Amino acid sequence: MRIAVPNKGRLHEPTIDLLERAGLHLENGADRQLYADTVDPDVSVLFARAADIPEYVADGAADMGITGYDQVREAQVTDVAELLDLEFGRCRLVLAAPEDGSITSVDDLAGGTVATEFPNVTREFFAERGLEPNVVEVTGATELTPHVEISDAIVDITSTGTTLKMNRLGIIEEVLSSSVRLFAREDVREEPKIREVRTALASVKQAEGKRYLMMNVPEDRLDDVRDVIPGLGGPTVMDIANGGGEKVAVHAVVDERAVFETITDVKQAGASDILVTEIERLVE
Ligand SMILES: Nc1ncnc2c1ncn2[C@@H]1O[C@H](COP(=O)(O)OP(=O)(O)OP(=O)(O)O)[C@@H](O)[C@H]1O
Numbered sequence: 542m543r544i545a546v547p548n549k550g551r552l553h554e555p556t557i558d559l560l561e562r563a564g565l566h567l568e569n570g571a572d573r574q575l576y577a578d579t580v581d582p583d584v585s586v587l588f589a590r591a592a593d594i595p596e597y598v599a600d601g602a603a604d605m606g607i608t609g610y611d612q613v614r615e616a617q618v619t620d621v622a623e624l625l626d627l628e629f630g631r632c633r634l635v636l637a638a639p640e641d642g643s644i645t646s647v648d649d650l651a652g653g654t655v656a657t658e659f660p661n662v663t664r665e666f667f668a669e670r671g672l673e674p675n676v677v678e679v680t681g682a683t684e685l686t687p688h689v690e691i692s693d694a695i696v697d698i699t700s701t702g703t704t705l706k707m708n709r710l711g712i713i714e715e716v717l718s719s720s721v722r723l724f725a726r727e728d729v730r731e732e733p734k735i736r737e738v739r740t741a742l743a744s745v746k747q748a749e750g751k752r753y754l755m756m757n758v759p760e761d762r763l764d765d766v767r768d769v770i771p772g773l774g775g776p777t778v779m780d781i782a783n784g785g786g787e788k789v790a791v792h793a794v795v796d797e798r799a800v801f802e803t804i805t806d807v808k809q810a811g812a813s814d815i816l817v818t819e820i821e822r823l824v825e
């Protein structure tokens with residue numbers, strides 16, 4: 542099975558990092574190479590432009606892909622199924638126009654010109670409103686086009702909003718909201734290896750924001766401690782070897798935001814020797 546991942550740009554690093562954390566360590570995949578192997582002899586990696594990845598998966602150059610949802614929509618691929626929202630690369634595709642101009646609504650673009658790197662998504666968006674503006678495809682610096690009279694408005698990516706503000710553009714409407722997704726071709730999505738990759742990536746997402754808490758608790762305080770531990774299922778309780786029998790070890794997975802309060806609470810309830818560690822993966 543081959544998985545297509547972004548070869549550069551802002552999605553490259555976080556994608557590689559995610560694969561590594563999922564245990565799919567890359568081998569002989571030095572920069573600028575087209576392919577890399579992974580520790581799993583049945584999984585290889587193809588490096589491609591973020592925008593080309595959906596097409597590569599649809600065509601069979603790869604079986605799975607990792608790229609932005611915006612790119613999957615723009616590629617208009619069929620027979621490709623989303624397996625997992627990887628929740629990074631969050632951004633919105635928005636319709637925007639000069640702040641002080643005459644365009645203030647979608648309808649104002651009837652007969653107008655819209656510049657974008659996403660012509661298909663843009664045409665679809667307007668078609669749903671019964672509009673068919675002139676769509677000009679550009680390959681970058683889209684935000685400049687309204688100021689050089691190439692367009693009346695743009696459909697472009699925004700996340701912090703800095704670029705729009707710098708170019709004195711205001712959002713008229715959201716076209717879609719995006720994040721990075723794992724997807725596969727329909728005909729292979731149920732293959733065991735693909736399910737395995739999905740599970741591995743999901744386990745990393747599951748573990749994010751969770752902490753593993755370990756502590757020792759006198760047996761007669763166990764119920765009090767149990768009462769104040771939030772989170773995933775009940776805690777695991779174990780006898781301590783040579784512990785003399787009065788104390789047990791309690792382990793629990795806790796939301797990172799709850800750790801601070803939980804430590805105070807379990808300490809008060811009688812726990813000692815409290816350890817907090819990160820979790821690499823969590824397979825449910
Ligand atoms: N500002 C942003 N914030 C969050 N995600 C973004 C942002 N810009 C782009 N993305 C996401 O990253 C994807 C690829 O964008 P990126 O700019 O990394 O690639 P690229 O434009 O192909 O690379 P390059 O600009 O180096 O050629 C987009 O399709 C989108 O899903």
Ligand SMILES: O=P(O)(O)OC[C@H]1O[C@H](OP(=O)(O)OP(=O)(O)O)[C@H](O)[C@@H]1O
Nearest residue numbers: 681682697698699700701702703704705
């Ligand atoms: O809302 P913001 O945080 O300002 O982000 C939005 C900008 O980020 C992307 O550009 P990128 O940095 O990828 O440059 P590029 O145009 O060269 O791809 C996108 O095309 C916008 O221009």
Ligand SMILES: [Mg+2]
Nearest residue numbers: 550551681698
């Ligand atoms: Mg870019």
